Amino acid sequence: MSYEVLGLSALWFFLFAYLIIASIDFGAGFFAYYAKQTKKDHILNRLIARYLSPVWEITNVFFIFFYYGLAGFFPDAGYYYGSAMLIPGSIILVLIGIRGSFYAFENYGSRSSLLYTFLYGASGLLIPAAISTGLTISEGGFLREEGGSIHLRYTELLTNPFSWAVVFLAIVSVLYISANFLTYYANKAGDEPARKILRSYALFWSAPQIIASLTAFIAISRQNPEHYNNMLDLWWMFGLSVLFFLGAVYFIYKERNYGLSFICVMLQFFFALLGYGIGHMPYILYDQIQVTADATLPAMGTALLFAFGGGLLMLIPSLILVMRMFLFDAEYVKGKK
Amino acid sequence: MFAYDSVILARMLTSMTLVFHIIFATIGVGVPLLISAAEYVGIRKRDPSYILLARRWTRGFVIIVAVGVVTGTAIGLQLFLLWPTFMQIAGHVISLPLFMETFAFFFEAIFLGAYIYTWDRFKGRYTHWYLSLPVIIGGGLSAVFITSVNAFMNTPQGFTLEGRTITSVEPLTAILNPATPSKVFHVLTSSYMTCGAILAALTAFFILKYGNNKYYKKALKLTMIVTLVFSIFTAIAGDTSAKFLATYQPEKLAAAEWHFETEKGADLILFGKLTEDNEIKGAIHLPKLLSFLSFGDFNSEVIGLDRVDADLIPPLWIHYMFDLMVTLGAYSIMISMLFLVFMFWKKRDQYNKWLLRAIVVNAPFAMLALEFGWIYAEVGRQPWIMRGYLRVAEGAVSSPYVHYAFAMFLVLYVLLGTFVTLILVRLYKKNPIQKEWEQRFPDTLFGGDQR
Structure with missing residues (x-):
């Protein structure tokens, strides 16, 4: 595989990781506020705080990785x-x-x-809406050279139905992913009242989520038919995505296998984002920036890949350490530490 | 009526973000060293005062780091939003250190998270302290990488530029450009010095306000030692930087020193004022010292502004920035040395009111010295954004909306600055040391004497 495709895959990975981690984080913030408003904070907020406290800086870093990586592998994309x-x-x-x-x-x-x-x-909720404009712009037709x-x-950006479909999708996805994860986390913590509330949030946001996904999918056909047709050729990826969506909702509804349910949610977004991304090829920004033509020089691309690999070698053990200390330490999760 | 100038606005916004971010970034890099030192001494001497000190510093530190994270994210993205042409060209080269800086910060953040939540969780005496080491290293490395980017802007190398296109690149040569070593040295030492000064000032302030005891004495001794050691290292690093400038970026040194004529045995000019005809008034001339500082030889030749193209001369007001930086740095050495001399020389009281007051003002002074130093470094590079290749005006965004962005960030920084101050004050007021001491060590009086 060439370095630019590897680089793009790394970027895709950052985007996916950010999508999941940031959604959990953003949604949790919203639920914490909503719980306070509806006087349920005594049930929910301790759980949310225990999850969020050690990880919030980590979320931001994935976003920075993504834009530094994009500009590193594709400096012209950085320019546009x-x-x-x-x-x-x-x-x-x-x-x-x-x-x-x-x-x-x-x-603190x-x-x-x-x-x-x-x-x-x-x-x-506003951050994902604002960030999603980046994806909207990538479909082409929103820039002018002067x-x-x-x-x-x-x-054009503010009056286009497509851009609003994307904003809508971003917001409901955040709430859906977050509610699903927190249900799993509450279950792990053995926090029955919190789990009940969060499960109802997860179920509530699942229908809007799939509707928003389909709406955005169809809206692409008007904004960028080429991309749409590419995605139709990858129909099975989106089919898998929908299947995993159904799986996630099924487990939540049946009140069991919450861990599996969240894995289904991740796979749902994994395949949807993969299909979206592959269909987007060969353009990073439609009509302007292409993967191969606009990649950085091989020496830099290779250096970035090495830095990425070396960074991961250092980070993955540290992340595992933190996760064992917080996320998956049963005593910590239950609030005993 | 002024013409709309997106370049000026882009510069103003970048300056504002940097001036604000530097405060938090410096603390983020430097304070872990002091926290770690306090905890280490505490474990080593089995003295809980030092550990409590480390704990209390950490509480304020995480709030400051949080603001540093968001201002750091801001400057990172503003590079693209405000300087797209610069990033299009330089992105081929500097994205590597930027990328590595993010990894280093990530490393710091992960272990900081682990550090702050695990004070009483381990059995081994030193286990928790070990977690502070990756925090120091991560913070230090992010400073190294980000400084190498700034160094690259001053002495770019490791690439071939044809028109607007980079046609070959050697990433490591670019990172290890001539400006990197002295800049990294200067940035790290001045961060540790400033953080020592800040924590010493807080302690001195509390002694003045609440009276002295053993706890404060220990804190002040530790912080003053760190301040002195790193003030001296900062001065050495400054000297290294001057020598670097004399060889690689002579126009920056010449502008800061008002050194107009290339000559051997050049005088060092301190303070003074420049008239409209570029005449120096009221300055102290130290004979041949500029030559000595530049090359270690009183008779060496120092390039003056006469050898620089008129449109490539940096603004001459950076002389004031340079002088202020050096003066405030010297103040820090003097005060911390005085304190330690008094401490060992029993005839004098190192806790006398005036000395404590002098230590309190050393904190804002040190931070100001840092800001002045950066202003000198950045303005001294003008008119270049990438020296010799790209001018600031060519690198900037062309948009009619930069003032909106400026206004948004101004509001954000005022808001964050106000809140972070209020919250830190309240954090320590609500849980004063006396109260925490009594809760933790009910058997001893505050400070460590037996009840």
């Missing part, structure tokens, strides 16, 4: 996106700034406040 995303990108950063800080203020500071919870709950530089067509 950088020029176009000034305002959406700044909005993302401000929201991440608010969310990250107020999360820390709430948890000395006072819990509804305002802080609201700020990180609400920003958690005077030697790239500009975003804001009106």
Whole structure:
């Protein structure tokens, strides 16, 4: 496999990892706020805090990896996106700034406040909505070149049904993934009342999730027929994705195998994002940036892959260590440590 | 009415983010060293005061790191949003250190998470302390990589540029450019120095406010030693940087020193004022010292601004930045040395009010020195964004909306700055040391004496 395809695969991996980890995180923030509003926080929030506290910085890093990686392997993509995303990108950063800080203020500071919870709950839903514009733009038709530089067509972006379909998909997916994971986590912690509430959230968000997925899928056909046709050729991947969706909902509904249910959720998004990504080839940004033609030089591509490999060798053992200490340490999960 | 200038606005926004981020980044790199040192001494001497010190520092530290994470994310993405052309070209080269910096930070974050939640979980005496080491290393390495990117902008190498296209690249040569060693040295030592100064200042402030005891004495001794050691290293690193500049980036040194004529045995000019006709007034001239600082030889030739193209001369006001940085750095050496001299020389009281006050102001001074140093480093590179290859104006975004972005970030930073201050103050007010001490060690008086 060539270095640019390997690089793109690494980027895809970061995107997938971010999608799952960040969704859990963003959704948990929203549920924590919602629970406070509906006076259920005494049941839910301790569980959520125990999961979130040790991992929140990790989430952010996947996003940074993704954009550094994108610009490293495909510097022209960095140029196009950088020029176009000034305002959406700044909005993302401000929201991440608010969310990250107020999360820390709430948890490491000395006072819990509804305002802080609201700020990180609400920003958690707006961030995926804002980030999803990056994916929207990649379908082509939203940029214009003028005077030697790239500009975003804001009106086009804001009035296009496709971009709203993507925003809708991003938000409901966050809530769906998060509720599903937290149900599993509550079950592991043996926290019966929390599990019940979270299970109802997971079931509630599953129908909107699949509807939003189908809507976005169909909306691509109008925005970018070429991409749509490529995806139709990969119909079996999306078929698998739907099957895993049904599996996840089945287990949650039957109140068993919560771990398996969450694995189904991950596989659902794995195949959907894989089909979407492969169908997107050979373009990274439609009509402008191609995988092979616009890749960085081989020396740099190889160096980046080595750095990536070396980084993983260092990180995976550390991550396993942390996970054993927090996520999968039964005593910690149950709140005894 | 000014014409809309997206380049100026992009520079303003980048400066604002950096000035704000540097505070948090410095603390993120430096404080783990002090926390780790305190915990180590505590375990070694079986003295719970030091461990409590480490615990209390950690609590504030995680909040500051959290803000550092988000401002770091901001500057990382702003590079693309505000400097797309620069990143299109330099991205071929600097994405490697940027990528590695993220890994290093990730490493730091993972172990910091483990460190803060496992104080009483291990049986081995040193086990928890070991977790602080990857935090120090991760923080240090992220400083190394990010500084190598900045170094590359000053002395770019390891690539061939044809027009706007990079046609060959040697990633390691680019990272190990001539500016990297002295810059990395300077950044690391000044971070440790500043963090020592900040924690010493907090301790001195509490002594002034609540009176002295053994706990504060231990804290002040530890922090003042760290401050002195790293203030001296910072001065050595500064000297290394001057020697680097004299050889590789002479225009930056010449502009900061108001060294107009190339000459042998050049004077060092301290302070002073520059008139409109570039005449130096009221300055102290130290004969031949600039030559000595540049090359270690009083009679060596130092390149002056006369050898630099007029449109490539950096703004001359960086002289003030340079002077302020050096003066404040010298203040830190002096104060910490005075404290330690008084400590060993029993005739003087190292806890006298005036010395404590001087230690308190050393914290903002050290942070200001750091900011001035960065302003000197960045403005001194003007007009280049990538020295010799790309000018700042060519690298910037062209968009009519930069002022919106500027306004958004201004509000964000004001908000974060205000809240982080309020929250830190409240965190320590709500759980004062006296109270925590009594809860943890009911048998001893605050400070360590038997009840």
